[in-house]
Amino acid sequence: MKAIVDKKKCTVCGVCSDACPMGAITVGETHVDISDDCTLCGICVDTCEFGALSLPQVGTGPEEDLGLYSGVWVWAEWRDGSVHRVSHELLSAGRMLADKRSAPLCAVLLGSGLKENLSRELITFGADVVYVVDRPELARFTDEAYANVLVELIRTRKPEILLAGATSTGRSFIPRVAASLRTGLTADCTELDISEDGHLLQTRPAFGGNVMATIICPNRRPQMATVRPRVMKPLVIAGHEGRIENVSVPDECLKSRVEVLEVIPEQDQTARLTEAEVIISGGRGLRKAENFALLQELAGLVGGAVGASRGAVEEGWICPSHQVGQTGRTVAPSLYMAVGIAGAIQHVVGMQGSKFIVAVNKDPQAPIFDVAGCGVVADLFEFLPAFIRKIRQERGETS
Amino acid sequence: MHIAVCIKQVPDTRNVRIDPDTHTLVRQGVESIINPFDLFAVEAALRIKDDTDAKVTALTMGPPQAEEALRETLSRGVDEAVLLSDRAFAGSDTWATSTTLAAAVRKLADVDLVICGKQAVDGDTAQVGPEMATLLDIPYATLVRSIEWTSGGDLKVTRQTDEGIEIWKLPLPSLITVLKEVGEPRMPSLRHKMRAKKAQIPVWGAADLGLSPDSVGLCGSYTQVVRVFSPPRRSDRVFIEGSVEEQAEALYRYLKEAKVPGI
Ligand SMILES: Cc1cc2nc3c(=O)[nH]c(=O)nc-3n(C[C@H](O)[C@H](O)[C@H](O)COP(=O)(O)OP(=O)(O)OC[C@H]3O[C@@H](n4cnc5c(N)ncnc54)[C@H](O)[C@@H]3O)c2cc1C
Numbered sequence: 001m002k003a004i005v006d007k008k009k010c011t012v013c014g015v016c017s018d019a020c021p022m023g024a025i026t027v028g029e030t031h032v033d034i035s036d037d038c039t040l041c042g043i044c045v046d047t048c049e050f051g052a053l054s055l056p057q058v059g060t061g062p063e064e065d066l067g068l069y070s071g072v073w074v075w076a077e078w079r080d081g082s083v084h085r086v087s088h089e090l091l092s093a094g095r096m097l098a099d100k101r102s103a104p105l106c107a108v109l110l111g112s113g114l115k116e117n118l119s120r121e122l123i124t125f126g127a128d129v130v131y132v133v134d135r136p137e138l139a140r141f142t143d144e145a146y147a148n149v150l151v152e153l154i155r156t157r158k159p160e161i162l163l164a165g166a167t168s169t170g171r172s173f174i175p176r177v178a179a180s181l182r183t184g185l186t187a188d189c190t191e192l193d194i195s196e197d198g199h200l201l202q203t204r205p206a207f208g209g210n211v212m213a214t215i216i217c218p219n220r221r222p223q224m225a226t227v228r229p230r231v232m233k234p235l236v237i238a239g240h241e242g243r244i245e246n247v248s249v250p251d252e253c254l255k256s257r258v259e260v261l262e263v264i265p266e267q268d269q270t271a272r273l274t275e276a277e278v279i280i281s282g283g284r285g286l287r288k289a290e291n292f293a294l295l296q297e298l299a300g301l302v303g304g305a306v307g308a309s310r311g312a313v314e315e316g317w318i319c320p321s322h323q324v325g326q327t328g329r330t331v332a333p334s335l336y337m338a339v340g341i342a343g344a345i346q347h348v349v350g351m352q353g354s355k356f357i358v359a360v361n362k363d364p365q366a367p368i369f370d371v372a373g374c375g376v377v378a379d380l381f382e383f384l385p386a387f388i389r390k391i392r393q394e395r396g397e398t399s
Numbered sequence: 400m401h402i403a404v405c406i407k408q409v410p411d412t413r414n415v416r417i418d419p420d421t422h423t424l425v426r427q428g429v430e431s432i433i434n435p436f437d438l439f440a441v442e443a444a445l446r447i448k449d450d451t452d453a454k455v456t457a458l459t460m461g462p463p464q465a466e467e468a469l470r471e472t473l474s475r476g477v478d479e480a481v482l483l484s485d486r487a488f489a490g491s492d493t494w495a496t497s498t499t500l501a502a503a504v505r506k507l508a509d510v511d512l513v514i515c516g517k518q519a520v521d522g523d524t525a526q527v528g529p530e531m532a533t534l535l536d537i538p539y540a541t542l543v544r545s546i547e548w549t550s551g552g553d554l555k556v557t558r559q560t561d562e563g564i565e566i567w568k569l570p571l572p573s574l575i576t577v578l579k580e581v582g583e584p585r586m587p588s589l590r591h592k593m594r595a596k597k598a599q600i601p602v603w604g605a606a607d608l609g610l611s612p613d614s615v616g617l618c619g620s621y622t623q624v625v626r627v628f629s630p631p632r633r634s635d636r637v638f639i640e641g642s643v644e645e646q647a648e649a650l651y652r653y654l655k656e657a658k659v660p661g662i
């Protein structure tokens with residue numbers, strides 16, 4: 001199978017041929033030709049102004065009675081006794097979807113010894129119902145027990161949509177939920193909407209953020225997505241009321257073949273990259289390990305974390321848990337400050353989702369300036385101390 | 400012990416830059432490479448092979464040219480490779496990919512451990528591993544950074560999560576997805592290169608896997624891409640000029656106005 005060319009509409013302009021990541025499109029005399037290298041990625045379809053390209057219809061398996069499913073669910077993640085911020089964000093996004101569908105918004109809380117205030121908090125962020133499964137077997141996360149319990153709840157209550165944070169935990173067990181229910185799952189979405197006919201429009205970056213794709217799950221339910229933290233806005237709904245329902249599940253749901261032997265929380269707060277609002281990141285431009293102290297100082301001042309390029313990690317100046325990029329963490333803080341980082345694509349793909357990107361580099365040609373919203377061409381050893389002094393001075397501190 | 404490693408061929412991003420005006424990839428001839436995380440998966444398997452007498456089979460689902468990627472794994476020391484290739488596989492989402500890979504693991508019959516990369520850098524979903532394990536009905540652990548064995552022959556893995564580290568024990572057969580911390584991929588050796596050149600790589604299609612054409616590829620997928628577009632342009636970039644003091648002052652004001660938290 002490959003993309004379909006409407007030979008009458010094709011103007012042999014060649015735009016699609018340039019856009020095809022597989023080089024599968026050749027421009028002929030009267031129309032383009034698509035080779036067997038086509039992977040049906042669909043990039044060409046959108047580049048064609050003339051509507052000459054389309055994809056074959058997706059089969060998507062036997063249709064179910066989709067009308068049986070209703071309601072929007074959010075898996076509520078918590079840790080250290082409090083709800084993860086992403087769950088608040090998802091409740092707010094879910095509220096909008098539920099209202100458009102005139103359906104209830106429900107939160108699902110799984111764990112052990114869960115305090116009632118957690119559920120109350122979920123209600124203030126918009127949940128109409130909070131389903132709570134409180135069992136000792138759920139005290140520590142395992143993919144099997146968490147997924148099996150969620151599958152059991154979904155099978156009996158049939159929500160139309162299920163959202164979860166694209167955290168390390170969400171991205172680990174939600175695929176098991178989707179596969180068990182034989183439904184589609186869209187990873188790491190950054191935008192959600194719903195169409196008139198009830199399709200969840202799930203938009204996400206692909207190819208390292210250089211392309212956006214909107215994905216639907218037309219024939220299976222629930223429609224499932226993991227959603228990137230910090231892109232949706234959490235909103236408290238004053239006076240919102242909801243109910244809490246404790247649910248019991250069959251014992252066999254709670255079985256897990258894996259055994260959690262130990263959980264060791266990260267002690268170094270500046271390494272908690274995925275949760276940080278601000279990340280100050282350093283690269284080879286820092287020249288030696290000791291100079292990371294400058295970044296630590298700035299990060300400390302603004303309550304941020306410290307990131308690094310692979311260049312800096314390879315030099316041994318900072319440990320790998322700080323690495324941002326293709327083989328490190330993908331981060332999307334409010335502020336990402338890249339200091340002495342050249343901006344290799346492998347680094348950029350891990351941070352370009354950040355809201356504000358500031359680059360500090362002495363080379364005005366450094367590619368990092370292509371993704372930065374704000375560029376500072378300067379020697380970092382002069383600029384950073386000046387910037388730190390400025391912040392301290394504004395706060396009335398003396399350095 | 401028999402280890403299956405799942406690898407994917409992806410477009411090379413090494414020479415690619417982002418066009419500052421159009422915000423699209425500037426491609427200078429798209430070459431294909433093995434997904435970087437999958438090289439770590441191969442290395443993890445080979446390290447187990449170094450210590451035991453495990454057999455390692457590399458699997459990939461892809462177009463005929465993906466055979467090249469399999470040969471590269473052979474030249475690094477993988478024992479056997481199978482290419483899953485069929486026009487019917489085109490357009491697979493993670494569900495259809497997992498269905499195909501799971502069928503291949505079943506056909507190999509005696510696999511004790513499946514190793515995947517953390518995620519593929521083109522689709523970036525990280526879903527294929529967990530979905531495949533679910534279809535195979537075996538336990539799994541994602542985000543594995545090191546692997547040991549218990550005296551009882553179970554797998555003991557260290558996972559890197561957003562919050563820290565977890566140590567899990569898994570019985571075999573099971574599946575893991577790995578991070579770069581499992582070890583720097585070894586280089587191809589001359590001996591293995593020679594073998595890789597000559598190796599016969601079997602190609603399995605949907606029929607060989609006992610899969611009906613409508614359960615794989617685009618037809619067997621549950622998700623459908625309805626629109627692909629370039630990410631919205633960032634608001635115009637500003638350069639901050641002047642002496643470092645002036646730059647520090649200007650950046651401070653810029654961030655303050657933008658209401659960046661912490662500033
Ligand atoms: C498969 C693969 C995966 C990869 N994964 C990752 C990944 O996950 N993350 C990652 O970061 N990289 C990754 N890389 C590596 C990446 O391609 C780059 O090599 C790396 O990011 C370079 O690090 P750097 O920018 O710190 O160093 P360099 O490229 O050496 O750049 C240093 C920069 O500092 C500037 N500078 C120097 N001195 C000063 C000064 N005094 N003041 C101001 N500026 C100064 C220089 O102008 C230069 O731009 C990967 C590569 C491959 C092939």
Ligand SMILES: Nc1ncnc2c1ncn2[C@@H]1O[C@H](COP(=O)(O)O)[C@@H](O)[C@H]1O
Nearest residue numbers: 405406460515516518519524525526527
């Ligand atoms: N077509 C494929 N063939 C073989 N393995 C794959 C394929 N697609 C994904 N994988 C494996 O699944 C992992 C996760 O991929 P993804 O879910 O696409 O991010 C990869 O690192 C590979 O190990």
